[in-house]
Amino acid sequence: xxxxxxxxxxxQVEGFARRLALASQLIEEEGEQFEELWxxxxxxxxxxxxxxxxxxxxxxxxxxxxxxxTFGDAFYWQFLEKxxxxxxxxxxxxxxxxxxxxxxxxxxxERAVKLIQRGR
Amino acid sequence: xxxxxxxxxAFFAAIVARLISSTGKPIGLAxxxxxxxxxxxxxxxxxxxxxxxxxxxxxEMVVWAWQVTCVSDGPGGAQxxxxxxxxxxxxxxxxxxxxxxxxxxxxxxSGILPDxxxxxxxxxxxxxxxxxxxx
Numbered sequence: 567x568x569x570x571x572x573x574x575x576x577x578q579v580e581g582f583a584r585r586l587a588l589a590s591q592l593i594e595e596e597g598e599q600f601e602e603l604w605x606x607x608x609x610x611x612x613x614x615x616x617x618x619x620x621x622x623x624x625x626x627x628x629x630x631x632x633x634x635x636t637f638g639d640a641f642y643w644q645f646l647e648k649x650x651x652x653x654x655x656x657x658x659x660x661x662x663x664x665x666x667x668x669x670x671x672x673x674x675x676e677r678a679v680k681l682i683q684r685g686r
Numbered sequence: 687x688x689x690x691x692x693x694x695x696a697f698f699a700a701i702v703a704r705l706i707s708s709t710g711k712p713i714g715l716a717x718x719x720x721x722x723x724x725x726x727x728x729x730x731x732x733x734x735x736x737x738x739x740x741x742x743x744x745x746e747m748v749v750w751a752w753q754v755t756c757v758s759d760g761p762g763g764a765q766x767x768x769x770x771x772x773x774x775x776x777x778x779x780x781x782x783x784x785x786x787x788x789x790x791x792x793x794x795x796s797g798i799l800p801d802x803x804x805x806x807x808x809x810x811x812x813x814x815x816x817x818x819x820x821x
Contacts, residue, residue, distance in 0.1 A: 651757045651801035651808035654716065654730055 601633030
C-alpha cells in the first residue's frame with residue numbers, strides 16, 4: 567500500500583506564528599490605550615458631577631492604572647452613590663459611566679476595524 | 687391608541703402603589719413614609735440613570751430606573767422588606783395610562799447593610815430596578 571506524503575514549508579508556519587504574536591501585541595497595546603483614555607474620561611465625568619462639600623472626594627478620584635479607578639481614603643463615596651437608611655442616594659459613579667458608555671462602545675468598534683485593517 | 691408623553695410622576699406613583707398593595711408595608715416616594723413603623727421602604731427615582739430618550743416624544747423608548755431602600759431596626763426586618771419588595775416588583779408589568787412597559791428587572795441587588803450613623807443602628811438594602819416604556 568502506497569504511503570501518502572506531504573512537504574510542509576516550515577517557514578510559512580513560522581511566519582504565521584510571528585503574525586499571530588504581532589496581532590496579539592497590537593490588541594494588547596490598543597486595549598491598554600482604550601482603557602486609559604476611557605478610564606480618564608470616566609474620572610473626568612465623576613469629578614464634574616460628584617456632590618461637593620469639602621471637595622475631598624472629588625480630589626480623591628483618580629485613575630491609578632489603565633481603567634483602574636480609586637477613591638483614595640474617601641470611603642464615603644458609597645454612601646453618596648447608594649444612600650443610607652435615612653439618606654437619599656446621590657449617584658454619580660453609575661451615571662458617569664452611562665454617559666461615556668455609548669461613545670466608548672463606538673470607539674471600541676472603530677479601533678477593532680483599524681486593527682483588522684492594519685493586520686491585512 | 688392615544689399616546690401620552692412619558693410621565694415620571696405617574697410611573698413612580700404606580701411603582702409605589704404596587705409596593706403598598708403587594709407588601710402591606712409603609713412605602714415612601716423620595717422620602718420616608720409618614721408611618722415609619724419598621725420595616726418600611728422608600729422608592730428613589732434615579733433620574734440621572736433613566737434613558738437619554740426624550741420624555742416629550744411618546745414614540746421614544748425610555749428606561750425608568752429607581753432604587754428601593756428597605757429600612758428596619760434589625761437585619762432580619764430589612765431582609766424581609768427586601769424580599770417582599772423583590773417579589774412585588776420583579777417581573778411585574780406596571781400599568782401606566784398611555785404607555786406600554788416591559789416587565790421590571792433588577793439589574794443591581796444589594797445585601798443588608800448597617801447604618802452606623804443612625805442611633806440606634808438601622809439596617810437597609812439598596813436594590814435597583816428598571817423597566818422600559820414604549821408605545
